[in-house]
Ligand SMILES: [Zn+2]
């Protein structure tokens with residue numbers, strides 16, 4: 001892939017572009033299909049595994065408190081898992097390959113000479129760090145918040161709500177985590193189990209199971225750690241950004257203590273309930289109708 005893009009960067013002009021396309025469109029589609037196939041396989045496994053893991057446990061908890069996710073969350077879950085992740089990761093592999101091709105030759109060969117375990121640690125550290133900052137920017141930059149707000153409209157924590165995300169918000173966070181790996185050209189296959197575990201862990205963080213690791217919440221995210229991120233009030237919403245390694249929040253001063261669970265979940269302002277309104281609301285001026293809206297919900 002890297003060589004393929006390197007070669008393409010040596011060509012210039014319309015004629016060369018046509019020649020390049022004619023020669024390599026086959027290779028391009030084979031590479032795309034290869035990425036789609038791997039991503040789809042992993043995503044389907046993730047869908048089935050999440051359902052098998054969390055549905056029975058949540059059903060038991062829901063039997064006690066009667067809180068369920070809206071039907072639109074089921075659509076978010078499978079659409080973001082299969083369609084958005086599948087297509088976005090394929091495009092990101094190309095973008096990452098293009099970035100890799102523009103890196104100095106010396107750096108690329110230095111990276112290739114690293115032992116595999118060093119490459120994998122570097123890739124995981126970069127992915128966690130970049131996604132922490134991408135998430136933090138989603139709260140700080142008004143344009144990004146318009147999209148990320150859809151995720152914060154969750155009024156009852158439940159596993160299937162984990163992927164209530166606007167596709168553009170999902171792509172933004174996904175890009176921050178994945179493009180460094182593609183750009184560094186690291187083979188991610190040895191990390192497949194870790195990536196799978198992390199995706200399932202994200203689902204767990206949104207489940208209705210309230211648990212904390214006590215002091216260790218400062219290092220590793222518990223469900224209560226992430227539940228605070230969904231606090232309807234100001235206290236926790238702009239804190240606890242990390243997806244798994246809470247130590248990033250501790251280091252960057254955004255850790256919210258988890259002694260007690262938050263009192264209420266939900267959006268800071270009215271948010272649309274229907275799927276299609278959630279899709280178009282980031283583009284409108286005042287799209288929310290109070291009669292068809294989600295507001296904060298006390299626990
Ligand atoms: Zn957030």
Ligand SMILES: [Zn+2]
Nearest residue numbers: 151206226230
């Ligand atoms: Zn969340």
